[in-house]
Amino acid sequence: MSQKIQAVRGMNDVLPSDAPAWQRLHAVAAEVFAAYGYAEIRLPVVERSELFKRAVGEVTDVVEKEMYSFEDRGGERLSLRPELTAGVVRAGIEHGLFFNRQQRLWCSGPVFRYERPQAGRYRQFHQLDVEAFGIATPDLDVEIIALAEALFRRLGVGGFRLQLNSLGTPAVRAAYRAKLVDYLRRFESSLDEDSRRRLSTNPLRVLDSKVPGTRAILEGAPQLPDHLDAPSRAHFETVQRGLSDLGIAYALNPRLVRGLDYYTHTVFEWTSTALGAQDAVCAGGRYDGLVEQLGGPPTPGIGFAIGVERLVLLMRAQEVPLPEAGPQVYFCRFGERADPAAAQLAETLRRRLPGLRLLLNAGGGALKTQLRRADASGARYALILGDDEAAAGRVQVKSLRGEGEPRSVAVSELPAQLAELLELPLLS
């Protein structure tokens, strides 16, 4: 058993039984993104390590201890991407996508973080990412949030809690940060070890500590929303009003601080209690300084990422209906004349009945065996073509689900018969 080569820790196979949920998610996502006017961009999985250090932040956990980094044969420092936003920004700058225009983009694929796997957390996981550039006004914040909301609704998953906060501008954040540190220093000896460490590295992160003693201290801490400057406050209020106008429910969470350094102003996160400890399904925010920081023209931006595995988990938990994917028809064939005749007929049926899912028996087997396979395949009908039928120019159509007796149909009539039975369009 241990001799067998197995998947790398934290990197999972999506087996055929799970694939339909993934397909459904991506199909609905592509539709919704298109409906809002977002265009797809596809990116390499590997980028220069430098990109993530500059975009995500040098001292964040994601780049500090979770990146898969290596040197290629030419000595370049490269990393498997730990998130998608940095790559989208890099590509946009590189191809001049941000010069004097707005861009609405989406992107999806695997990302990699070296963490201990647990429920809803893997070393290779997948994100659906939406990003919009060149629009600084709060109406775009509302659009982005509404877009995610629409995706969940179209997919048929619910029970989320949308949390909202504003981090303001970098200046606001710096000023607040100083106040927070001042306050926390007074209780330093009562803080838990992690929070004490963060006090010097990333004090805002202390805010979402789960340690009870620390939480108690935080009760009296200065609140970030109280320190917003007038423009930031106005921006945030407009976002809230816009969401209310659209009937989107949200909860303000002054402690919501995202773990990536590039966020400014609006940040948001959808969580679900059905997921265990890793409860964030979708999270994002505004990052107005990022494009410039990576060498592009000053360009406001905002985006979010959805955790595909987590959303698929919810789809399964909430039993989201999935389209039938198995064969509708299983074609049994046996005999010297019948075998090639059946192969040809199968091609004809697939061509004339678009959408038909027909599985042609292969590998021989007695009729009994073939019918057993037909039943196991989940097909609704079996077609039976032996030498007797071949000689007569007919095919037996047999219901596998108790819908009437088998009947013999002339080959010439078969396409029309199947079209009617399966309610499929028929081409000439």
Add this chain to the structure above:
RNA sequence: GUGGACGUAGCUCAGUUGGUUAGAGCUUCGGAUUGUGAUUCCGGAGGUCGUGGGUUCGAGUCCCAUCGUCCACCCCA
């Protein structure tokens, strides 16, 4: 990186205070007369008990290590 639980057939599990050739259900394959499935009956296949050491006359059962899975912390989608 830290902590806890767990690793027995493809799957879900049983396996008595350590005692002879390790079991069940499901799945799978074959058969129950010639070309008719899913029900029923009969039969077969499938495990060096995660791996490596150790204790013992004897280990799936005890000890150690290691790998892996799950859950939580940390962090995050």
